[in-house]
Amino acid sequence: MFEPGTLWELVVRRQAEAAACGAMYTLPTKIMRINDAGVHFLVRVLAHLEAKARLRDKEESDQRAHNPFLPYEQALFVSDAGPHHVCLFNKFNVVEHHLLLVTRTFEHQDLLLTVDDFAALASCMCEFDALGFYNGGMLAGASQTHKHLQIVPLPLAAGVERLIIEPVALPAFRFVNVLESLGSSAFDKSDHGNLLYATYRRLLERAGVGEVQGRQELAYNLLVTHDWMLVVPRRAECCGSISVNALGFAGSLFVRNETELQMLRELGPLQVLETVTLPAPP
Numbered sequence: 001m002f003e004p005g006t007l008w009e010l011v012v013r014r015q016a017e018a019a020a021c022g023a024m025y026t027l028p029t030k031i032m033r034i035n036d037a038g039v040h041f042l043v044r045v046l047a048h049l050e051a052k053a054r055l056r057d058k059e060e061s062d063q064r065a066h067n068p069f070l071p072y073e074q075a076l077f078v079s080d081a082g083p084h085h086v087c088l089f090n091k092f093n094v095v096e097h098h099l100l101l102v103t104r105t106f107e108h109q110d111l112l113l114t115v116d117d118f119a120a121l122a123s124c125m126c127e128f129d130a131l132g133f134y135n136g137g138m139l140a141g142a143s144q145t146h147k148h149l150q151i152v153p154l155p156l157a158a159g160v161e162r163l164i165i166e167p168v169a170l171p172a173f174r175f176v177n178v179l180e181s182l183g184s185s186a187f188d189k190s191d192h193g194n195l196l197y198a199t200y201r202r203l204l205e206r207a208g209v210g211e212v213q214g215r216q217e218l219a220y221n222l223l224v225t226h227d228w229m230l231v232v233p234r235r236a237e238c239c240g241s242i243s244v245n246a247l248g249f250a251g252s253l254f255v256r257n258e259t260e261l262q263m264l265r266e267l268g269p270l271q272v273l274e275t276v277t278l279p280a281p282p
Contacts, residue, residue, distance in 0.1 A: 001079065001080045001081070001082065001123075002079040002080075002127075004127075004189075005127070006127075007078075007079065007124060007127035007128065008127055008128045008153075010078060010079060011078060011097050011099065012097070014077075014078050014089070015089060015096070015097060017075070018075050018076055018089055021075055023073055023075035023076055023089075023091070024075075024076060024089050024090070024091050024092070024093065025091070025092055025093075026093050026094070026096055027046060027047075027092060027093065027094050028046075028047040028048065029044035029045055029046055029047050029094060029254070030044070030045045030047055031043070031044055031045075031157055032045065034264065034265065034268075034269055036172075036268045036269045036270045037172045037268075037270055038172065039165060039172050039251060039269070039270070040251070041251050041252070041253060041269040042156060042157060042160060042251055042252045042253070043252075043253050043254075043255065043261070043264065043269075044094055044252070044253070044254045044255070045255050045257075045258070045261050046254075046255070046256045046257065067106070067144070067145075067146050068091070068144065068146075069088070069102045069144070069146045069148065070106060070146065072086065072088055072102065073091070076088045076089045076091060078099065081101055081120040081123055081124055082116070082119055082120045082123060083116075084103060084104055084116045084117075084120065085101050085102060085103055085104065085116070085117070085120035086101075086102050086104060087099055087100070087101055087102075087120075087124060088100045088102055090150070094254055095152045095153075095156060095157075096153075097152070097153050098150065098151075098152050099124065099150065099151040099152075100148045100149070100150055100151075101117070101120050101121060101124065101148060101149040101150070101151065102146065102147070102148045103117075103146070103147045103148070106146055106147075107146070107147040108145055108146075108147065108215070109135075109136070109137060109138075109142045109144065109145050109146065109147050109148070110136065110137050110145075110215050110216050110219075111147060111214055111215055111216075112204070112211055112214055112215070112216055113134065113149075113197070113200060113222070114197070115192065115193045115194055115197045116193065117147075117149060117193070117197075118193030118194075118196040118197045118200065119192045119193030120149070120193070121149055121151070121193065121196065121224065122186070122187045122188075122189065122191070122193050122196060123189060124151055125151060125187060125224070125226065126187040126189065128153055129153065129154045129162070129226065130151050130152065130153050130154055130225075130226075131151070131152050131153075131154055131156070131163065131223065131224070131225055131247075131250055132149060132150070132151050132223070132224040132225075133149070133150050133151075133152075133221065133222060133223045133224065133245075133246035133247065133250070134149050134150070134221065134222040134246065135150075135221060135245050135246055136209075136216055136219055136220040136221065136222065136234075137216065137219035137220070137234070138219070138237060139219035139234045139235065139236060139237050139276075140219040140220055140221050140234045140237070140245065140246070141221070141237055141243060141244060141245025141246065142245075150246075152247075154225075156247075156250065156251075156252050163225065163250060163251070165249065165250055165251035172270060173249075173270075173273070173280075174270070174274055174279070174280055175232070175273065175274050175277035175278055175279060175280055176207060176208070176232070176233050176277060176278040176279070176280055176281075177207075177230060177231070177232045177249070177277075178203045178206040178207045178230070178231050179203075179228055179229070179230045180199050180202065180203055180228065180229055181227065181228050182195075182196075182199065182224075182225075182226070182227055182228055182229060183195070186199070186226075187226060196224070196229070199229050200222065200229065200231075203222075203229060203230075203231040204216075204220070204231060206231075207220065207231045207232070207233050208233060209231065209233055218233050218234070219233070219234040219235075220232060220233045220234055221234060221245065221246035221248075221249055222246065223246055223249055223250055230249065232246075232249050232277055233277065233278050234276055234277060234278075235276065235277065235278055236275065236276045237276065238276065239267070239271075239272040239273075239275040239276055240260075240263055241256075241259075241260055241263075242255060242260050242263060242264060242272055244272065244273065244276045248269075248272070248273055248276075249273065251269075253269060253272070
């Protein structure tokens with residue numbers, strides 16, 4: 001387990017080592033902004049043919065039954081994150097320093113998160129300004145069935161505001177979403193994730209995400225900052241060919257080519273998000 005105050009330095013050093021040995025690859029993208037109803041979405045467009053080939057390799061790998069976390073590549077290891085989780089790099093990433101919090105033993109991605117999951121998340125997120133997120137099920141954008149939370153540092157890109165979508169922008173969301181502010185003690189290590197877990201369970205109930213024997217009845221995305229937690233139920237993974245994961249609800253979308261970019265421009269990012277979520281009650 002990393003010493004308090006050392007995780008960011010460790011992440012930077014280990015990423016350089018993992019990239020140098022070819023164990024991880026950051027997909028080059030062009031970054032642009034699309035304004036929709038006053039919300040300035042950050043859009044990353046896959047940049048060139050080599051990156052497209054890498055992405056195709058990733059997608060083909062994801063479709064196979066292999067579990068990349070058991071065992072994980074040693075070169076992608078960052079640190080232990082408590083007794084039940086390891087912190088790894090995302091092998092094919094769009095955002096630099098993208099971390100995965102993976103359970104040491106297999107747990108399915110459609111199982112509800114636990115206090116231990118939130119304890120691991122809190123231990124890492126209290127080290128630097130970050131967005132934590134979870135793609136609860138394939139319809140929510142999960143590419144692996146082995147339970148893993150994810151962390152990306154803020155801001156999401158150089159030269160942009162800390163986070164594109166803060167709670168003040170949520171009135172533009174015309175779909176089911178539930179938000180709760182977090183107190184200053186939410187990331188206190190002595191709390192062992194209990195406050196975050198309690199907030200999460202309240203949000204699931206408010207969002208209508210039920211459970212059967214510990215498994216979710218509905219796909220959903222979870223987003224966590226130092227200030228708030230958001231849950232968004234899902235009904236589809238894609239709008240056309242545009243895949244949406246939790247980062248979409250933080251105002252960050254990814255498209256693979258100019259065709260998808262044109263589709264995004266024509267529909268508007270908010271319509272894309274509405275297509276994959278549940279309509280808000282009248």
